[in-house]
Amino acid sequence: MTIEAARPEAASSGPLPWHHRHLLDVDVLTRDDLELVMRTADEMRDVLARPIPKVPTLRGTSVTILFYEASTRTRVSFEVAAKNLSADVVNIAAASSSVSKGESLVDTVRTIEALGADMLVMRHSVSGAPYLAAEVFGGSVLNGGDGWHAHPSQALLDLYTLRGALPGGSLEGLKVVILGDALHSRVARSNVWTLTAMGADLWLCGPSTLLRGFDAWASRGAAGRRFTVTSDVDAALRDADVVMALRIQRERMASGLLPSLREYAARYGLTRERLRRAKPDVVVMHPGPMNEGVEIAADVATDPRSVITTQVTNGVAVRMALLYLLAGARDGGSGR
Amino acid sequence: MAAEDVRRATTRISHEIVEKQAGTDGLVLIGIQRRGVPLAHRIAQAILEHEGVAVPVGALDITFYRDDLSLVAQQPIVKGTQIPFDLNGTTVVLVDDVLYTGRTIRAAMDALIDFGRPQAIRLAVLVDRGHRELPIRADHVGKNVPTSREELVKVQLEETDGEDAVEIERLAVLQALADTRP
Numbered sequence: 001m002t003i004e005a006a007r008p009e010a011a012s013s014g015p016l017p018w019h020h021r022h023l024l025d026v027d028v029l030t031r032d033d034l035e036l037v038m039r040t041a042d043e044m045r046d047v048l049a050r051p052i053p054k055v056p057t058l059r060g061t062s063v064t065i066l067f068y069e070a071s072t073r074t075r076v077s078f079e080v081a082a083k084n085l086s087a088d089v090v091n092i093a094a095a096s097s098s099v100s101k102g103e104s105l106v107d108t109v110r111t112i113e114a115l116g117a118d119m120l121v122m123r124h125s126v127s128g129a130p131y132l133a134a135e136v137f138g139g140s141v142l143n144g145g146d147g148w149h150a151h152p153s154q155a156l157l158d159l160y161t162l163r164g165a166l167p168g169g170s171l172e173g174l175k176v177v178i179l180g181d182a183l184h185s186r187v188a189r190s191n192v193w194t195l196t197a198m199g200a201d202l203w204l205c206g207p208s209t210l211l212r213g214f215d216a217w218a219s220r221g222a223a224g225r226r227f228t229v230t231s232d233v234d235a236a237l238r239d240a241d242v243v244m245a246l247r248i249q250r251e252r253m254a255s256g257l258l259p260s261l262r263e264y265a266a267r268y269g270l271t272r273e274r275l276r277r278a279k280p281d282v283v284v285m286h287p288g289p290m291n292e293g294v295e296i297a298a299d300v301a302t303d304p305r306s307v308i309t310t311q312v313t314n315g316v317a318v319r320m321a322l323l324y325l326l327a328g329a330r331d332g333g334s335g336r
Numbered sequence: 337m338a339a340e341d342v343r344r345a346t347t348r349i350s351h352e353i354v355e356k357q358a359g360t361d362g363l364v365l366i367g368i369q370r371r372g373v374p375l376a377h378r379i380a381q382a383i384l385e386h387e388g389v390a391v392p393v394g395a396l397d398i399t400f401y402r403d404d405l406s407l408v409a410q411q412p413i414v415k416g417t418q419i420p421f422d423l424n425g426t427t428v429v430l431v432d433d434v435l436y437t438g439r440t441i442r443a444a445m446d447a448l449i450d451f452g453r454p455q456a457i458r459l460a461v462l463v464d465r466g467h468r469e470l471p472i473r474a475d476h477v478g479k480n481v482p483t484s485r486e487e488l489v490k491v492q493l494e495e496t497d498g499e500d501a502v503e504i505e506r507l508a509v510l511q512a513l514a515d516t517r518p
Contacts, residue, residue, distance in 0.1 A: 047400070050450065051452075054450075055450070056446065078489065
């Protein structure tokens with residue numbers, strides 16, 4: 001009690017503070033948590049708009065980025081976000097590390113901690129891998145995408161982008177359609193949690209082979225999450241306020257799920273023609289990377305109603321907010 | 337300090353600021369969130385009344401510049417920085433409610449310098465309670481209040497708390513400790 005003594009009001013103002021040490025999935029985030037991330041991201045966007053888009057907040061904090069899977073936007077935007085907060089960033093690509101000599105995930109994480117990392121951003125092809133890392137890592141773990149399971153920072157930046165793109169900034173009661181390969185999509189799974197938490201009328205649409213499991217989830221209404229699953233693309237797109245196209249994940253796909261990419265594009269690809277069924281001011285999203293001409297037509301991706309590049313820009317602000325909030329909540333925060 | 341004392345102190349500070357600057361040219365006021373912001377607006381209003389000049393007023397949030405992130409973690413809400421004018425070459429008067437260790441002001445100066453290069457930075461506070469930990473002093477002080485570290489200076493302003501008042505309280509925990517002693 002040395003500095004805050006002069007500012008006693010802070011303790012009683014605002015919603016509950018952030019108390020998550022790790023960010024492994026969005027399912028644990030309450031609506032208040034989501035609002036806090038959004039508000040903090042607003043502040044970070046103001047920082048990014050400054051002549052010098054850098055603040056000293058995480059000076060002395062070491063952030064290690066460990067990616068076992070290919071990535072451009074997630075890895076780079078986490079790195080830019082950490083650097084904008086003046087953290088020290090270490091990048092490890094698993095392919096060029098001791099992982100290729102057979103080191104286990106647990107040993108790799110212990111090594112990274114021994115080398116002084118305070119925060120670990122990781123991506124892994126196995127669902128749940130970040131939970132294992134969080135068990136052994138003494139700092140904060142941020143899931144940058146694990147298998148088919150979760151991609152929390154993407155879902156949060158999608159939410160943030162939508163709030164900026166929608167008049168009034170509210171998702172309450174709006175029809176949001178996720179179109180495409182939900183089966184292999186951690187983005188879809190994480191977005192189910194956040195979009196329904198904010199009150200959206202969520203629809204998942206795609207070939208039934210790529211929706212396996214979601215119908216059971218939707219009909220059970222697990223954890224109060226209710227959404228509609230359909231293979232009828234016309235019904236899904238009718239009067240939609242938001243359409244999010246998902247990438248066909250060829251690298252994860254077992255054979256036999258789709259007859260051919262061409263058939264998928266013909267039946268489910270997001271084209272101008274198909275988009276006419278949606279509301280005239282529909283918001284078009286795609287988490288990237290895009291297979292243009294497969295799940296989304298090139299002219300739709302560059303349409304004025306598309307916020308795909310805004311998603312990328314907002315990714316930095318949202319990830320700055322996440323790093324900031326998690327650093328503050330770190331056990332026995334060092335205060336550096 | 338009662339409401340009337342706060343009003344007089346604010347008015348006096350507004351005169352001092354103009355006197356020191358020999359006018360209002362190049363003068364801008366920047367309040368530190370939260371209670372420095374309404375104070376800065378009050379000083380600007382007073383300057384408008386006696387000089388007929390509207391001095392630009394900004395708001396500065398220093399959350400990202402603190403050296404004690406672990407303390408901030410308990411209330412990580414950032415309240416917003418609005419500086420919709422160019423700081424280069426101006427005389428910035430930072431305004432805050434209480435000057436204590438000086439760490440808030442240190443952070444505020446770091447933050448300001450990221451926005452531009454003021455010709456000078458000055459400091460106006462409603463209450464100076466002593467116990468500096470850094471070589472920082474205020475140019476304009478509403479009231480010097482000698483305190484002990486075990487005390488809490490509680491500033492209330494109409495805009496944020498419904499009424500104007502400055503009170504000194506013993507920290508509750510320490511008070512309880514003192515009560516249990518024989």
